[in-house]
Amino acid sequence: MLYTNDAYTPHEAEIVEFIKDHHDIFTIRLKFIDPELDSKYSFRPGQFNMIYFYGVGEVAISIVNDRNHQKGRFEHTIQVVGRVTKGMMKLQTGDKVGVRGPFGTSWPMAEAKGKDVVIVTGGLGNAPLVAATEEVLQNRNEYGKLRVIHGIKSQDWLIYQDMYERWHNSPDTKVMMATSNEDPVDNGKWEWKKGFVTAYIPELDIDFANSVVMTVGPEPMMLAVAKEFIKAGAKPDNVFLSLERSMKCAIGHCGHCQLGSQFICKDGAVYPYPACEKLLAVKGL
Amino acid sequence: MSTPDKLINFAKRPKIAVHKFSSCDGCQLALINDAVSLLELATIVDIVHFAEAGPLDEFAEVDLAIIEGSVNTHHDVHRIEMVRAKAKYVLSVGACALTGGIQALRNFTDEKELRHWQHDVYPEETEVIIEGDLATAKPISAYVKVDFELPGCPINTGQILRAIRQILFGVEPEKNVDPVCTTCKHAGVTCVMVAKNESCLGPVVADGCDAICPKLGRGCYGCYGPAKYANMDAMIAKLKEMGLSDEQIKHKFHHINSQAITFHGVTARTISQ
Amino acid sequence: MSHYYFIPHTKIDQILSYFEGNGYKCLAPRHLEGGISYAPIRKAEDLPWGYVDEQKPGHYQITKTENPQAFGFTVPTASVKPMLFKAKETVWKVKRDDSGKLGFESVVDVEKIAVFGVRPCDLRGIEIQDRVFQHNSYNDIRYSKRRENQFIIAMNCGTSHFNCFCVALGDYPRADKGYDLALTEINSGFVAEIGSDKGRELLLYLEVDAATGAQVEHALNLIDNAAQMQHKQLPPIKEVEAKLMANLEHEAWDDVASRCLSCGSCTNSCPTCFCHTERDIPNVLGTETEHTREWDSCFSIDHSYTHGETYRENPKYRYRQWLTHKFSTWRDQFRTKGCVGCGRCVTWCPVKIDVVDEINTICK
Numbered sequence: 011m012l013y014t015n016d017a018y019t020p021h022e023a024e025i026v027e028f029i030k031d032h033h034d035i036f037t038i039r040l041k042f043i044d045p046e047l048d049s050k051y052s053f054r055p056g057q058f059n060m061i062y063f064y065g066v067g068e069v070a071i072s073i074v075n076d077r078n079h080q081k082g083r084f085e086h087t088i089q090v091v092g093r094v095t096k097g098m099m100k101l102q103t104g105d106k107v108g109v110r111g112p113f114g115t116s117w118p119m120a121e122a123k124g125k126d127v128v129i130v131t132g133g134l135g136n137a138p139l140v141a142a143t144e145e146v147l148q149n150r151n152e153y154g155k156l157r158v159i160h161g162i163k164s165q166d167w168l169i170y171q172d173m174y175e176r177w178h179n180s181p182d183t184k185v186m187m188a189t190s191n192e193d194p195v196d197n198g199k200w201e202w203k204k205g206f207v208t209a210y211i212p213e214l215d216i217d218f219a220n221s222v223v224m225t226v227g228p229e230p231m232m233l234a235v236a237k238e239f240i241k242a243g244a245k246p247d248n249v250f251l252s253l254e255r256s257m258k259c260a261i262g263h264c265g266h267c268q269l270g271s272q273f274i275c276k277d278g279a280v281y282p283y284p285a286c287e288k289l290l291a292v293k294g295l
Numbered sequence: 296m297s298t299p300d301k302l303i304n305f306a307k308r309p310k311i312a313v314h315k316f317s318s319c320d321g322c323q324l325a326l327i328n329d330a331v332s333l334l335e336l337a338t339i340v341d342i343v344h345f346a347e348a349g350p351l352d353e354f355a356e357v358d359l360a361i362i363e364g365s366v367n368t369h370h371d372v373h374r375i376e377m378v379r380a381k382a383k384y385v386l387s388v389g390a391c392a393l394t395g396g397i398q399a400l401r402n403f404t405d406e407k408e409l410r411h412w413q414h415d416v417y418p419e420e421t422e423v424i425i426e427g428d429l430a431t432a433k434p435i436s437a438y439v440k441v442d443f444e445l446p447g448c449p450i451n452t453g454q455i456l457r458a459i460r461q462i463l464f465g466v467e468p469e470k471n472v473d474p475v476c477t478t479c480k481h482a483g484v485t486c487v488m489v490a491k492n493e494s495c496l497g498p499v500v501a502d503g504c505d506a507i508c509p510k511l512g513r514g515c516y517g518c519y520g521p522a523k524y525a526n527m528d529a530m531i532a533k534l535k536e537m538g539l540s541d542e543q544i545k546h547k548f549h550h551i552n553s554q555a556i557t558f559h560g561v562t563a564r565t566i567s568q
Numbered sequence: 569m570s571h572y573y574f575i576p577h578t579k580i581d582q583i584l585s586y587f588e589g590n591g592y593k594c595l596a597p598r599h600l601e602g603g604i605s606y607a608p609i610r611k612a613e614d615l616p617w618g619y620v621d622e623q624k625p626g627h628y629q630i631t632k633t634e635n636p637q638a639f640g641f642t643v644p645t646a647s648v649k650p651m652l653f654k655a656k657e658t659v660w661k662v663k664r665d666d667s668g669k670l671g672f673e674s675v676v677d678v679e680k681i682a683v684f685g686v687r688p689c690d691l692r693g694i695e696i697q698d699r700v701f702q703h704n705s706y707n708d709i710r711y712s713k714r715r716e717n718q719f720i721i722a723m724n725c726g727t728s729h730f731n732c733f734c735v736a737l738g739d740y741p742r743a744d745k746g747y748d749l750a751l752t753e754i755n756s757g758f759v760a761e762i763g764s765d766k767g768r769e770l771l772l773y774l775e776v777d778a779a780t781g782a783q784v785e786h787a788l789n790l791i792d793n794a795a796q797m798q799h800k801q802l803p804p805i806k807e808v809e810a811k812l813m814a815n816l817e818h819e820a821w822d823d824v825a826s827r828c829l830s831c832g833s834c835t836n837s838c839p840t841c842f843c844h845t846e847r848d849i850p851n852v853l854g855t856e857t858e859h860t861r862e863w864d865s866c867f868s869i870d871h872s873y874t875h876g877e878t879y880r881e882n883p884k885y886r887y888r889q890w891l892t893h894k895f896s897t898w899r900d901q902f903r904t905k906g907c908v909g910c911g912r913c914v915t916w917c918p919v920k921i922d923v924v925d926e927i928n929t930i931c932k
Contacts, residue, residue: 017706018861019660019674064664065464065850065857091875096302097466106670108662256874258846258864261706265843265864266871268893270813271900276705292816294885335852460850469847473832473868476918480836481655481863485603485645488918490628498831498918512601524869526883529829533919 017261020062020108021047026083028103031169034090035134036099037074040109041082048082054116055141056252056280060260061086062108063101069094070257070275072138073112077173079144087137087169113260115280117142117224118250125248126154126216130207130235132161132227136170138252138279139226147180155216156183161207161227163191175199186210207231208238218243226252229290236283249283253290270295302465305383309358309463312344314378316364316371317398317432321449322389323347323363329452336459358383359462361455362441365391365398365432368425372438379439384462387435388455390448394520394554397448399432402554403562406430434554443468447503448518448551454503471503472523475515478506487514494537496547499525499557516550521557531561572779572787576757577638579774580612583684583721586773592682592719595651603645604630609684616641623729623911626920639685639753642729643910647690647839651681652714653697656862659710659846663856675858676710682719685751688743689734689910691722693839695746699902700842719766722747724787725794731911733800733924739909741794752787759787800924803931805905809896811931816888820929825884827919832865834913834923835890840898840906843871866890895927 027039038061042048053059058072069092076083090099101107119142127146129139146153158177162168168187178185178200185200188209194202203209207227223244225235232251240246255267255274267274270289278286289295313323327333327348342348343355353374360382366372379385390396401409406424413423435441445458445468458468475497479486487493487509495514497506503519534544548561575583587594596609599616609615615638622629623642630641663671686694694715701711725741734741743750748767751758759779762768779787802808835841845864850857864871866889872879880886898906907923914922 016660016674016676016709018708019672020662022670022672062662064662064670065848065854066461066466067848068846093466093469097464100302100465104668106664106668108670108672254874255879256872258844262704263700263706263708263842264845265866266845268889268897270892271897273901294880294882294888295816332852339853456852457849460852460854463854464850472870473865474829476829476831476833477836477863477865477868480646480833480916483605483646483650483655485601485605485628486833486916486918489626489916490602495918498829498833524830524883526826526829529827529919532827533829 017110018259020060020068020110022106023109025101025103025105025107028101028105031087032167034099035087035169037085037087038101038107039076039083039085040107042109043106051082051084053084053112053141055119055145056116056138057112057114058138058260058279059084059086059109059111059113060257061088061098062110063094063098064107066097067094068108068258069098070113070260072252073141074137075141075144087134089134111260113275115278117280118222119145121248122146122222123152124154124220126221127156128214128216128221128223128239129156129158130223130225130227131159132207132231133163135226135228135231136160139224140170140173142224143177147177147183150181154182154220156180157210157214157216158183158185159188159207159210160185161188161190161231164189165192165194165197165202206234208235211238211242219245221248223249225250229253233290236287240283246284247282250280251283251286252279253281253286254279302384302462302467305462305465306358308340310341310343310355311359311361311459312352312355312357312378312382313342313347313361314344314353314363314374315346316362316375316392316435317367318364318389318391318396319449320347320363322392322447322455325450325452326361326455329456332452332456336456339463340459354378354381356381359386359459360384361386361388362392362435363389365395365434366429366438367398367432368428372429375435375438384442385435385439386443386445386458386462386468387441388445388447388450390446390518390520390551391432392435393444393446394552395432395434397551397553399554400549402431402433403549446471446501446520451504470523471501471519473502474498474522474525475500475502475504475506475509475519478502478504479509482506482510484509487512488533492537494534494539494547496530498533499527499530517548518551520552520555525557527557527560571761572784573760573762573771573776574757574779574783575751575760575774575776577612579757579776580615580638582774583770584610584612586770587682587719590680592680594682594684596684597639597641597644599630602630603628604641605645606648606651606683612638615639620727621729623731623915625731625914625922626917628915636755637726637753639723640727642725642727642732643687643689643912646837647693647910647912648683648686649693649697649839651683652694652711652718653701653842656860657710658849658858659861660859661856662859664854674709676713678713678717680717680719681714682721684721685723686720686743686747687723687725687910688741689732689739689908690839691720691743691746692739692908693910694720696840696902696904696906696908697842699904720747720749722750722763724750724752724791726753726790728794728797729911729915731800731914731922732798732909733802733911734909735795735798736800736802736924737805737905737907737909740791742791752790754783754786754790759783802924802927805895808927808931809899812892812896812927815930816892818930820926821884821888824887824921824926825882828867828883828887828921829919830867830869830883830886831918832867833916833918834921835865835867836863837912837916838894839908839910839912840894841865866893891923891926891930894923
């Protein structure tokens with residue numbers, strides 16, 4: 011664990027590259043300034059960092075592994091939603107931010123070995139699963155088939171296009187995209203469909219009973235994905251989702267992220283479906 | 296709130312104007328009171344218009360126009376439209392600018408009664424009511440688009456400086472959403488309602504004043520306007536249980552922020568009836 | 569050596585000078601602004617001699633009596649919590665230089681505080697908060713430092729107020745652990761028990777005698793008497809824990825939400841509530857900023873705000889969060905109950921909502 015002394019205080023990190031992904035989505039590539047931290051820092055797919063925007067505050071953002079697989083680099087893809095993220099939109103390459111982490115549970119990369127892997131995401135839910143997908147691809151022989159399904163409002167909302175193309179062209183891997191608002195135009199790179207992400211279930215060509223499903227998106231989407239995959243034969247214990255609640259501290263002290271007895275920040279954010287099924291069914295919990 | 300993300304284009308060294316409409320100047324004083332901070336601020340922004348403090352250039356193009364006061368006359372309407380047209384962002388400050396302020400009590404009355412009030416308020420015959428002019432005192436947002444708002448009567452120095460600082464950082468000013476009770480408990484103030492049976496509006500009024508009245512043993516009168524969540528039914532039931540009549544309860548809310556929407560259920564009935 | 573000692577009232581000043589000599593700032597209950605609250609104390613006469621309090625739902629009143637006791641009241645308006653987990657404090661600072669470089673610095677204070685007169689319920693409150701800020705996945709160095717630097721003189725109860733319900737929770741108005749010294753006030757002084765080496769050293773310094781059998785019996789009777797004064801009843805806590813979570817859609821949640829002001833007076837006066845928010849307080853020039861931590865409440869409408877959605881916008885969900893957390897999910901989180909029965913949430917609720925009544929309604 012990185013923080014044995016003061017888990018509240020961030021560490022200085024530099025934006026080595028600011029990438030504008032979409033009109034209100036951007037990615038910051040980071041590295042720690044302190045050489046010791048830089049060499050020691052590591053994270054598991056699915057974990058998150060607290061990113062501090064100078065003078066304004068911190069936000070919890072999932073960690074995306076570095077696009078160039080460069081050691082000591084990691085990325086965060088951020089959508090402009092609140093005060094802090096609005097301000098962060100004007101960060102630039104070379105700017106400094108504060109970072110503390112990694113926090114939270116991770117995707118079941120070890121448990122998924124020898125199984126088919128299905129990644130189902132919606133909106134910016136694709137960011138928290140990039141590292142998991144990359145880990146499968148880097149250890150390609152240890153996993154079964156890889157299917158990546160992503161749902162977006164319309165085609166122009168698609169980020170990470172180069173990455174998806176590389177994934178789709180990887181061995182025994184398929185990328186499938188669904189749009190909810192308008193009919194997609196075939197881009198010749200991978201399959202498109204109008205509809206919900208679960209519409210791809212019949213054509214996945216996987217062994218559902220021996221598969222692991224990892225999903226991130228709006229809660230109703232994740233619940234529908236879990237139910238449909240279980241109906242198709244996936245074992246409930248092999249369906250994983252990542253929850254999101256307000257986080258001020260990320261270390262189980264501030265109380266904001268509670269969902270029933272769970273502190274999403276340290277007991278989650280990644281949960282097996284049966285562990286959060288009942289909690290998510292209660293409105294306002 | 297409009298599009299604060301446009302703050303992305305906020306000037307590195309912005310021009311700021313401070314305008315007064317119908318008000319007591321108390322909110323402008325909040326900015327002047329801490330002269331050192333104001334001078335510090337002046338090293339990183341250009342204050343081009345601030346009549347209370349000196350600079351005069353009323354209709355200069357500015358990045359941020361800070362507005363105190365309510366709109367009471369046709370002349371006010373013309374001025375605020377001009378100010379808005381010349382400002383990239385408008386920050387309304389204080390109860391007058393946000394809800395019409397204490398002068399908006401006139402909105403509950405008619406011209407005849409208003410003349411009666413004028414007679415009571417001013418020492419001698421003073422003609423403050425102009426024939427054919429606006430019949431109401433209204434907030435700035437009733438006439439032009441307002442980007443940010445800071446409640447208070449008056450606002451306080453820390454609050455306005457923090458808001459300007461946040462805008463300079465490219466983010467919208469943080470809002471006070473919690474009730475005054477929060478500050479009382481944080482500051483260790485013994486609840487005046489529980490311990491002294493003082494009628495206090497703290498549970499439905501926004502924090503931000505640092506609980507100045509309860510700290511002096513008095514009930515809150517609502518200077519900072521409604522809290523983001525306010526259970527008005529429960530508040531009124533409490534005041535009734537304490538022995539206040541419907542009329543007294545109405546008057547509690549017929550004060551600084553009488554036009555606040557949250558208080559409408561209590562204040563909509565006219566005083567004179 | 570006897571298990572019990574007797575400290576006459578006349579030695580209080582010696583206790584205070586012992587603290588001063590050992591670098592402690594001593595806080596004790598004092599009569600201030602219409603309430604009995606913890607504040608710095610210099611002399612024995614600063615204690616609230618003769619004051620008694622009356623606490624009922626939404627009601628608090630203190631009266632000066634001829635009672636020759638310094639601790640004749642029940643619980644102070646606030647618990648010990650603000651001394652350890654401060655209502656607002658700077659947790660770290662950061663400076664930004666012209667090149668944009670950020671220099672972070674943790675802020676930890678090293679003040680030594682001795683608390684003279686901690687009620688058994690508040691002592692349990694500290695033990696519960698230790699599990700949040702210390703004995704947990706992550707530790708707060710500020711809290712730990714303060715705990716390390718704290719001297720606790722517990723004060724067993726000689727009386728209970730109307731809202732007290734530690735007994736209904738299976739506890740007792742007698743300190744059982746977590747103190748350096750535990751006292752019970754009888755007529756002319758205190759019957760004392762030692763809880764730590766720090767406490768032992770203080771007693772040695774005071775050169776006190778063993779308590780007499782009669783003094784000890786008197787003290788224990790007073791505690792029993794305080795316990796018997798409590799009338800509130802609850803089902804066994806395990807049953808409460810199970811039933812609350814089994815009744816998440818009970819109509820009582822709507823009923824209490826209609827009465828509740830959502831003002832947070834309950835959570836903010838609770839000895840165990842730990843929710844907080846964090847915020848930046850930059851200087852005018854923007855060259856430096858302080859990052860603060862301040863108490864938050866699950867009754868605050870923005871408490872559950874996440875990414876454009878407010879999960880507990882409806883007040884009934886906020887009340888349900890408070891009650892189910894305190895009396896149910898706390899067990900799963902911290903292996904203990906979340907309530908100590910001090911009754912502050914009942915006393916300081918302006919609209920007289922009584923958690924015990926609400927629990928009994930839902931668990932019926």
